[in-house]
Amino acid sequence: MKRYVIIGNGVAAAGCIEGIRAVDADGSITVISAEQYPVYCRPLISYYLEQKTDLQRMHYRGESFYAEHHADVLYGRSAVEIHADAKEIVLDNGDVYPYDELCCCTGSAPFVPPMQGLDTVENKFSFMTIDDTLALEKAVTPESRVLIIGAGLIGLKCAEGLHGRVKNITVCDLAPRVLSSILDDKCAAMMQKHLEANGISFLLGTSAKEFQGNKAVMQNGAAVDFDVLVLAVGVRANTAIIKAAGGAVERGVLVDDACRTSLEAVYAAGDCTQYHDISSDTIKVMALMPNAYMQGHTAGVNMAGGTALFDNAIPMNSIGFFGLHCHTAGSQPEGCEMYEESDETHIKRLFVKDGRLTGFMLIGKTHRTGIYTALIRNQTPLSTVNFERLKIEPQLAAMGSAYRGKVLKGAV
Amino acid sequence: MKRIYVKEEWCLGCHLCEYNCAFANSGMTDMVKALRGKTIYPRIQVETDENGITYAVSCRHCTDPVCVKSCIAGALSVQNGVIEIDHSKCVGCLTCVLVCPYGAVIEDGSGVAQKCELCMKNSCGTPACVKGCPNGAIVYEERQTVSAPD
Numbered sequence: 044m045k046r047y048v049i050i051g052n053g054v055a056a057a058g059c060i061e062g063i064r065a066v067d068a069d070g071s072i073t074v075i076s077a078e079q080y081p082v083y084c085r086p087l088i089s090y091y092l093e094q095k096t097d098l099q100r101m102h103y104r105g106e107s108f109y110a111e112h113h114a115d116v117l118y119g120r121s122a123v124e125i126h127a128d129a130k131e132i133v134l135d136n137g138d139v140y141p142y143d144e145l146c147c148c149t150g151s152a153p154f155v156p157p158m159q160g161l162d163t164v165e166n167k168f169s170f171m172t173i174d175d176t177l178a179l180e181k182a183v184t185p186e187s188r189v190l191i192i193g194a195g196l197i198g199l200k201c202a203e204g205l206h207g208r209v210k211n212i213t214v215c216d217l218a219p220r221v222l223s224s225i226l227d228d229k230c231a232a233m234m235q236k237h238l239e240a241n242g243i244s245f246l247l248g249t250s251a252k253e254f255q256g257n258k259a260v261m262q263n264g265a266a267v268d269f270d271v272l273v274l275a276v277g278v279r280a281n282t283a284i285i286k287a288a289g290g291a292v293e294r295g296v297l298v299d300d301a302c303r304t305s306l307e308a309v310y311a312a313g314d315c316t317q318y319h320d321i322s323s324d325t326i327k328v329m330a331l332m333p334n335a336y337m338q339g340h341t342a343g344v345n346m347a348g349g350t351a352l353f354d355n356a357i358p359m360n361s362i363g364f365f366g367l368h369c370h371t372a373g374s375q376p377e378g379c380e381m382y383e384e385s386d387e388t389h390i391k392r393l394f395v396k397d398g399r400l401t402g403f404m405l406i407g408k409t410h411r412t413g414i415y416t417a418l419i420r421n422q423t424p425l426s427t428v429n430f431e432r433l434k435i436e437p438q439l440a441a442m443g444s445a446y447r448g449k450v451l452k453g454a455v
Numbered sequence: 456m457k458r459i460y461v462k463e464e465w466c467l468g469c470h471l472c473e474y475n476c477a478f479a480n481s482g483m484t485d486m487v488k489a490l491r492g493k494t495i496y497p498r499i500q501v502e503t504d505e506n507g508i509t510y511a512v513s514c515r516h517c518t519d520p521v522c523v524k525s526c527i528a529g530a531l532s533v534q535n536g537v538i539e540i541d542h543s544k545c546v547g548c549l550t551c552v553l554v555c556p557y558g559a560v561i562e563d564g565s566g567v568a569q570k571c572e573l574c575m576k577n578s579c580g581t582p583a584c585v586k587g588c589p590n591g592a593i594v595y596e597e598r599q600t601v602s603a604p605d
Contacts, residue, residue, distance in 0.1 A: 058524075084527055084528050084529055086527045086548070087527070087528060087546060090546040095546050095547075096528075096544070096546055100543060100544050101528075102529065103528075103529035104529055332525075332527045332550075333521075333524060333525030333527070333550060333554065336524050336525070337524050337525075340524065359553055359554070360553075361548055361549045361550040361552065361553040362548070363547070363548070363549065363566075366566065368549060368562075370549070370552070370553045372553065409549060409552055409553070409562070410552075410558075410561065410562070411552070411555075411558030411561070412552060412553050412558075413551075413552060413553055413554050413555035413556055413557070413558055413560070414556065414557070414558045416553055416554055416556070417556035420556075429505060432505070437558055438502050438558070439502055439512055439557060439558065440502040440503060440504040440505070441504075441505075444504070444508075447463075447504075447510070450515065450557060451460065451461050451463075451510060451512065451515075452460055452461070452598075453460075453598055453599060454458055454515070454516075454518065454598055454599065455515050455517050455518065
């Protein structure tokens, strides 16, 4: 009987449990959970603040998930060392757990750059976990002035979540535009305008240089008075435990399409990893929840002796603010061509290189965009589809009758 | 398991399936009251190809569903082969719309996701699109699983 150990208890870990059990009903599964909660949906913390969900509904799986999968969870414990040769891990309380197959799902942690005087700020929060969120919720009042450092996905979802519960919200970012990791200038400008119309203020191209209690002095000289500070500059993959064990690590733990690390019998999945993006043919950190699940599941199947590959990973994001939705996927490689369509209420940018769709940015109209995503994932030659019709709207009708026949006339 | 399949050669392109779907999922008993003057958001959609051939597209209830794997709220799940959505858990992030290769998960008009659940959760009890198709172009039956298209 195999002994499986999973470090971490997020969505990648849940995928790993389900992947293992798809193959092996008998092996023991031990999950090391630093947080005190069963697996929950981390991106839902902003929806919690918005009161669109609650702690109960934020559970990723049902109450009997671990019991049904015969998995034991050690809550409030962290793994501090992996002894890959001896195939055992050491916990923070000194306990040693032997394993036959290990999966590292350690996730990521907020990155806080050194900022002078940050220790003088009393009410400062990260926005990654339920505990962060509950602490932030406790600290805000309808009179709070909130300053958020970072106009990325986390910072802006936090702003949306707090909107209506505080007096005002200012978001600053060193980047000259919002959502700089997923949107280009024109798309970002559209989203920023919409956020501003909903009462969010921005200071872009500058960040806090120094804090003096409840005052931030920006690099451009501006000063912002605030009551609550949220640090959402970015996240870093938690790679230390693999690195210390001698595993290959760059910005994340390097994994192949089977989610294997360079260490024997050690797999990794989720935000801690760095892996192949087929849309740009580069190896990068793509800290995305869908990919975390798919990596975890892939790792689990392989750990249990099955065969699985996650070999069509791409970056993708579905994110909306105050009713304006945005879908992005893939990449914009150098030398790509762009097809654009836009008006006051929407924008569509499709990127094509070497006869294949490599990426898109869509704001305002997101109907059936998965058809575009599939073109990127499958690296479909555009010569085999009616791309002129696809540009106008995603539709199976433009994919050719053979493809349609397969999809609509048989089970897939 | 039984799934919905279409027969292109029989489809008239009348869009009745879309109306029957919207009505079946409206929770109302009077079709006129349910639909008159309203924008409908059916879970089945009629497409027309460049040769004028029409057919309806709805959830394929994939054997390896990427929407379920991608749902950030744990709201999508497979129940006895049927891909269901727990509306109490969906927060409307629309990641499922972004990943469904068939464009079969759609926004419901209020900001959250919806999809065909084979009318198992509404009062119709059997797929309304199939029952109401005047030319038998939509069927509900067992067929062999084929591998996902390249």
